[in-house]
Amino acid sequence: MQLSHIKLKFEQELKNEFPLTEIGSFFYILTEEFSGKKRIDVALDPHFELSEELRLKFEKALERLKLHEPIQYITGNTEFYGRKFLVNKNVLIPRPETEELVGWIVSDHQKDKNLKVLDIGTGTGCIPISLKMELENANISTYDISSQAIELARKNAELNSAEIQFSELNILETKKLDQKFDIIVSNPPYVRELEKDSMQKNVLKHEPDLALYVADNDALIFYRKITQLAKESLKEGGKLYFEINQYLSEETKLLVEQFGFEAELKKDIFGNYRMLKAVKL
């Protein structure tokens, strides 16, 4: 079978599920992943004959796309802050708004050296690994309740040659952090059950519940716990950075202020309040 025939097959079989432009982008991502050929190579050689092995890979990917599995789980990787990260079904696929959170921290601390940083809820390790690569000589630790997430994040640290301290830990059951930090950062679970209806099929069916959801009646549980721990464990003038639920931005800010922090909200590129910074006074 020729590559152009596979493209046609993708368009025909996925047209009721996705817009044509998205189908095209799935096809080119997979072509590059499976054969190393970029879009321009495909344009120059559309009748490239596929080996049986390659054809089967496309067929399997097509079946997974029909089930709305995210393309990143199919290829097994994604890009975050300009670097490659492995992903699997045990971790959340890193989001652009989290890159914006990392960007905020980096621009605030460009000139600082030897910072001690804690990330809570590591997932792929995208936050701690990016910070390690961007902040000079930073000492970075990270926690996650999921041993599978820690396992993958370790691989990502290795892939990016970043030295990070990983620990498996349930933050909600942690009474005290045993070190002092300059920065504590977290993108914790914050989606309420009631928001599930508005979520896309690929997130709902395929990304881990553990990474995403909180109970409707205590949506800020992670923010309360982490702020309480940060109050004790941040150095004077230390900073807490959160990715937040855009529908709960004011409530989250108020909560953090009640612990005596000076808090500031920040909008993402779409104009929604998705980040919060709090300074320990």
Ligand SMILES: C[S@@+](CC[C@H](N)C(=O)[O-])C[C@H]1O[C@@H](n2cnc3c(N)ncnc32)[C@H](O)[C@@H]1O
């Ligand atoms: C929203 S995901 C964020 C992952 C990653 N930091 C990112 O930004 O892509 C939240 C992470 O918190 C972890 N988590 C959930 N409950 C936790 C708990 N009680 N203690 C520690 N980590 C927890 C999940 O396993 C998941 O990896």
